[in-house]
Amino acid sequence: MPKQEYTDKELVDMILQGGREQEKALYILQEQYINLHFIVVRRKYRIPDYDSMSVFNDALIALSDAISKKQYREGSLKSYFQTILKNKCLDYLRKRRRSTDEIKEDTSIIDEKPNPEEQLIWKEEQVGRSEEEEKKRQLLAEAMLKLSQKCRNILIDKYLHGLKPRQIAAKYEDIKNAATARSTLYECFKKLLKIIDDLMDSQAD
Amino acid sequence: MKNDDTFDQELYEKIDRYLDGEMEGEERTVFEKAIQTDVKLAQQLAKSKQARLSIELGRRKELKDKLTARGEELLRNSSIKVEEPPKQKNWLFFLMILMLLAMMAFFFFGPKFTQQTISQPPQPVALYEKYIDWYQRSTTLSNEPDSSDQAVMLDSAEQYYLSRDCSAALPLLQELQKTPPVASLNYLLSGLCLLHNDQPGVARSQFSRIPSTATDFYWHGQWYTALAWLKEGKTAEATTVLESFAPIRHKQKQKADELLKVLKQ
Numbered sequence: 001m002p003k004q005e006y007t008d009k010e011l012v013d014m015i016l017q018g019g020r021e022q023e024k025a026l027y028i029l030q031e032q033y034i035n036l037h038f039i040v041v042r043r044k045y046r047i048p049d050y051d052s053m054s055v056f057n058d059a060l061i062a063l064s065d066a067i068s069k070k071q072y073r074e075g076s077l078k079s080y081f082q083t084i085l086k087n088k089c090l091d092y093l094r095k096r097r098r099s100t101d102e103i104k105e106d107t108s109i110i111d112e113k114p115n116p117e118e119q120l121i122w123k124e125e126q127v128g129r130s131e132e133e134e135k136k137r138q139l140l141a142e143a144m145l146k147l148s149q150k151c152r153n154i155l156i157d158k159y160l161h162g163l164k165p166r167q168i169a170a171k172y173e174d175i176k177n178a179a180t181a182r183s184t185l186y187e188c189f190k191k192l193l194k195i196i197d198d199l200m201d202s203q204a205d
Numbered sequence: 206m207k208n209d210d211t212f213d214q215e216l217y218e219k220i221d222r223y224l225d226g227e228m229e230g231e232e233r234t235v236f237e238k239a240i241q242t243d244v245k246l247a248q249q250l251a252k253s254k255q256a257r258l259s260i261e262l263g264r265r266k267e268l269k270d271k272l273t274a275r276g277e278e279l280l281r282n283s284s285i286k287v288e289e290p291p292k293q294k295n296w297l298f299f300l301m302i303l304m305l306l307a308m309m310a311f312f313f314f315g316p317k318f319t320q321q322t323i324s325q326p327p328q329p330v331a332l333y334e335k336y337i338d339w340y341q342r343s344t345t346l347s348n349e350p351d352s353s354d355q356a357v358m359l360d361s362a363e364q365y366y367l368s369r370d371c372s373a374a375l376p377l378l379q380e381l382q383k384t385p386p387v388a389s390l391n392y393l394l395s396g397l398c399l400l401h402n403d404q405p406g407v408a409r410s411q412f413s414r415i416p417s418t419a420t421d422f423y424w425h426g427q428w429y430t431a432l433a434w435l436k437e438g439k440t441a442e443a444t445t446v447l448e449s450f451a452p453i454r455h456k457q458k459q460k461a462d463e464l465l466k467v468l469k470q
Contacts, residue, residue, distance in 0.1 A: 030272060035380060038377050043361050140258055145263050189253075192260070193212075196259060
């Protein structure tokens with residue numbers, strides 16, 4: 001259990017700060033909502049043990065994305081998360097039904113449709129994706145992880161948290177000013193493009 | 206298209222401003238026209254979009270890996286040790302081997318062997334095996350449906366227990382024990398799961414936490430406490446617990462008296 005109770009607002013602010021604060025908020029939410037892993041993911045939707053934590057964590061990350069993109073505005077964070085979690089569970093079951101014929105009984109739960117309010121949160125992005133697209137996305141994720149930690153942090157600050165070069169310079173000790181921040185961003189971005197090219201070439205071979 | 210030298214910092218920043226929606230008016234119109242005519246620029250724009258997606262997906266993967274590791278730790282770091290129940294197939298195979306060995310022993314040693322066995326007093330562990338069962342409530346004790354998180358969790362845990370999935374039931378029960386007041390049913394089911402998971406000592410400590418005011422659960426707890434002692438081969442302790450059933454009326458009393466009789470033989 002978390003040592004301290006955090007309000008929804010505090011957690012949202014931590015996620016918006018990005019970096020370690022965002023990670024910390026996600027850890028807290030993971031602990032606070034862990035009972036939903038049992039009640040919703042495992043019991044209600046009967047998602048097997050080996051995938052249940054992955055589905056639960058996908059929902060946490062989707063929550064974080066929604067907060068970062070200002071899609072979540074007000075209301076109970078837990079209710080919002082429950083809706084995301086439900087959608088993630090249904091996505092998982094639909095995906096599994098398409099890829100295998102394992103689920104033959106009680107398909108009513110998979111055909112469940114979100115209510116109008118939930119549709120606002122509903123994301124079908126993963127459902128219609130081909131295997132080839134999935135592989136490409138995995139490759140792109142790997143490419144980013146091959147960058148140095150510093151480059152990763154700077155690119156995340158710029159592209160995911162919307163920090164300006166001036167703010168990046170203020171955040172990192174070794175970046176003296178906005179001009180240095182801009183050139184560092186450029187170098188890191190170029191390195192990323194190179195890694196993507198190399199990975200795509202090796203995959204094509 | 207490979208990255209080439211034309212992708213200098215100026216072009217990078219220009220594409221960035223375009224993608225961020227910071228390019229406006231004539232500059233934007235000119236840039237969009239250039240994308241239509243300049244293949245290299247169009248390709249560079251596509252690659253920049255791809256790199257942005259890479260940043261997002263990479264961060265997501267990094268976070269998910271960390272959450273996965275932590276999630277597993279969360280489930281693993283239970284103060285109550287969760288053990289996977291043995292797989293049924295292995296259990297059946299083991300049982301078949303045991304039966305085969307028993308039959309072989311019977312044919313090899315003949316009536317002399319069986320005579321000796323019968324004359325031995327019953328072994329406590331064998332008695333435990335004979336009497337242990339999967340407790341099931343005959344009636345629902347709550348008068349009104351309770352939809353609180355705690356009630357739903359306890360209900361879930363009970364369902365897992367009834368489907369003999371203690372690996373799922375125990376973490377829920379343990380989580381609930383962190384927030385008092387703890388239901389007597391929780392202690393009873395926790396103890397039973399632990400008993401079925403070969404942890405009789407910890408199981409007894411759970412049973413001992415059931416208050417005597419919760420009469421029904423309390424006496425069920427006493428009955429399984431006696432069985433937990435038997436599982437450890439401690440007949441005297443089991444006998445003492447079973448003797449406490451003497452003055453009471455409870456559905457386990459008949460079995461308690463029967464077992465007591467066997468133990469006192």
